[in-house]
Amino acid sequence: MSTPTEKSARPARSGTPEIRVSGLHKSFGDNEVLRGIDLEIGAGEVVCVIGPSGSGKSTLLRCVNLLEEPTRGQVFVGGTELTDPDVDIDAVRRRIGMVFQQFNLFPHLSVTENLTLPQRRVLGRGKAEAAKVAAENLRRVGLAEKADAFPASLSGGQQQRVAIARALAMGPEVMLFDEPTSALDPELVGDVLAVMRRLAHEGMTMMVVTHEMTFAREVADRVVFMDGGVIVEDGTPEQVIGNPSHERTRHFLSRLLDPAMADVEEGTDGAGAPGGGAAKTL
Amino acid sequence: MSEADTGLRPRRSGLSRRQKRSISRGAQYAVFLAAVAALAATADWGRLRNQFAQVELAKQLFPDIITLALKNTVLYTLSGFVFGLVLGMVIALMRLSSVGPYRWLAGVYIEIFRGLPALLIFVFVGVAVPLAFPGTEIPGGTYGKVALALGLVSAAYMAETIRAGIQAVPKGQMEAARSLGFSHARAMVSVIVPQAFRIVIPPLTNELVLLFKDSSLVLFLGVTLQERELAKFGRDLASQTANSTPILVAGLCYLLVTVPLGFVVRRLEAKAGEAK
Numbered sequence: 001m002s003t004p005t006e007k008s009a010r011p012a013r014s015g016t017p018e019i020r021v022s023g024l025h026k027s028f029g030d031n032e033v034l035r036g037i038d039l040e041i042g043a044g045e046v047v048c049v050i051g052p053s054g055s056g057k058s059t060l061l062r063c064v065n066l067l068e069e070p071t072r073g074q075v076f077v078g079g080t081e082l083t084d085p086d087v088d089i090d091a092v093r094r095r096i097g098m099v100f101q102q103f104n105l106f107p108h109l110s111v112t113e114n115l116t117l118p119q120r121r122v123l124g125r126g127k128a129e130a131a132k133v134a135a136e137n138l139r140r141v142g143l144a145e146k147a148d149a150f151p152a153s154l155s156g157g158q159q160q161r162v163a164i165a166r167a168l169a170m171g172p173e174v175m176l177f178d179e180p181t182s183a184l185d186p187e188l189v190g191d192v193l194a195v196m197r198r199l200a201h202e203g204m205t206m207m208v209v210t211h212e213m214t215f216a217r218e219v220a221d222r223v224v225f226m227d228g229g230v231i232v233e234d235g236t237p238e239q240v241i242g243n244p245s246h247e248r249t250r251h252f253l254s255r256l257l258d259p260a261m262a263d264v265e266e267g268t269d270g271a272g273a274p275g276g277g278a279a280k281t282l
Numbered sequence: 283m284s285e286a287d288t289g290l291r292p293r294r295s296g297l298s299r300r301q302k303r304s305i306s307r308g309a310q311y312a313v314f315l316a317a318v319a320a321l322a323a324t325a326d327w328g329r330l331r332n333q334f335a336q337v338e339l340a341k342q343l344f345p346d347i348i349t350l351a352l353k354n355t356v357l358y359t360l361s362g363f364v365f366g367l368v369l370g371m372v373i374a375l376m377r378l379s380s381v382g383p384y385r386w387l388a389g390v391y392i393e394i395f396r397g398l399p400a401l402l403i404f405v406f407v408g409v410a411v412p413l414a415f416p417g418t419e420i421p422g423g424t425y426g427k428v429a430l431a432l433g434l435v436s437a438a439y440m441a442e443t444i445r446a447g448i449q450a451v452p453k454g455q456m457e458a459a460r461s462l463g464f465s466h467a468r469a470m471v472s473v474i475v476p477q478a479f480r481i482v483i484p485p486l487t488n489e490l491v492l493l494f495k496d497s498s499l500v501l502f503l504g505v506t507l508q509e510r511e512l513a514k515f516g517r518d519l520a521s522q523t524a525n526s527t528p529i530l531v532a533g534l535c536y537l538l539v540t541v542p543l544g545f546v547v548r549r550l551e552a553k554a555g556e557a558k
Contacts, residue, residue: 094463104458118462
């Protein structure tokens with residue numbers, strides 16, 4: 001509960017944004033995936049990035065911690081320019097937590113070791129301190145009882161919550177989520193979203209690539225819609241999801257909702273017609 | 283109509299498919315048994331027993347064949363394995379390096395040492411190295427030389443195995459480690475290599491079996507009586523006693539180690555298969 005006040009005390013809130021991307025281009029060979037992205041995310045802000053597959057949203061997220069090297073443009077996190085060739089990228093990445101679609105837990109280590117190894121090797125924390133921080137963060141994601149389990153014995157949802165705890169144990173200023181629930185069975189999505197929701201309420205700066213429109217609508221401060229490597233629309237969830245001003249956004253959102261609608265309609269039609277016919281003949 | 287045809291065809295020949303199969307298998311057994319019987323009938327069992335299975339002679343081999351020869355074989359194998367593993371690890375990492383010359387050097391090493399008979403490497407270590415660097419002693423005497431020769435050979439194979447193991451670790455593991463702030467080298471040591479080793483334990487154990495047998499090449503280095511391993515020990519005693527029983531016993535000693543090791547490899551492979 002103390003986190004939001006700490007956050008608002010940070011100078012970042014009153015001026016420099018926590019994440020700033022300007023003029024970002026990224027090409028894979030001849031394929032230009034990002035064609036000039038400008039984006040600012042303030043401290044404590046939760047921004048959901050939505051868009052069709054291939055729109056470049058994951059690439060944008062991966063550029064923010066330099067897992068992908070931008071072809072052109074600049075990326076700043078907490079005032080440090082990551083795209084500066086002289087920057088100590090490992091030092092900056094410690095301040096940026098990342099959660100992957102495929103969890104990427106270390107399968108040869110127990111849950112606790114997954115959380116303590118990075119703290120000890122990267123932050124140089126002592127054994128006892130690392131273990132204490134690990135326990136705190138496992139409790140935070142509701143998995144204290146799985147401390148000694150191995151990743152393979154956990155469900156996808158539990159693995160993803162451990163992955164979030166692992167990132168949080170490093171004490172990041174920013175959290176990046178790359179489709180964190182896309183690899184999960186539908187019934188396991190809720191637990192992960194609940195953890196993310198709590199994190200958002202605690203004031204964490206979050207950039208979330210997602211297809212979960214309900215989450216975006218309820219939790220995000222801002223929603224960014226991307227298509228074809230550019231940001232098409234950027235605004236509050238009410239604006240972008242509720243009342244999109246661009247045709248492309250409307251098209252994407254309707255396609256996202258339509259399959260379900262179409263299914264329902266077809267379902268009723270299909271069931272209705274022969275059913276009606278049968279009723280008549282009988 | 284056609285269905286009925288195909289259904290009837292086997293019956294027309296008078297034999298079902300199962301009957302045909304059992305006849306074919308019966309014929310195979312018969313051929314095999316005939317071959318064994320022919321060998322058994324034509325071999326001179328008496329001379330064979332005299333030459334290879336003198337129980338009294340076999341008894342005299344103990345305990346030296348175990349305490350000296352087998353012990354040395356194991357020592358040679360382990361020292362060569364450890365040296366080869368360390369060198370193989372270095373070469374594997376060079377092979378995967380982003381630095382061009384490292385990759386080329388590692389590639390050349392692997393091609394050369396995989397392409398040469400182990401025997402030549404032993405001769406090279408035994409003769410060429412002392413000639414090239416006069417006065418220098420390879421540390422550890424014969425043990426050092428064997429470790430060097432066996433290590434040089436096995437490193438090439440192990441490097442390729444380890445490289446494959448490292449590449450089999452999913453890309454997301456490196457990304458996760460880097461995103462947590464690990465440097466590339468640290469991520470390799472703490473995250474990637476430990477996982478790669480789990481993958482390569484079965485093939486590396488196989489390599490150990492191969493090395494165990496290759497350690498017999500020590501005899502080309504010229505060893506003292508105390509440094510003899512199983513093959514040399516067996517051969518020496520065979521010529522001393524003008525009887526081949528020591529060779530048979532030495533052979534059994536090899537199997538004493540290689541058969542259980544092979545069993546372990548199969549267990550490990552089965553376990554690795556389950557984990558996936």
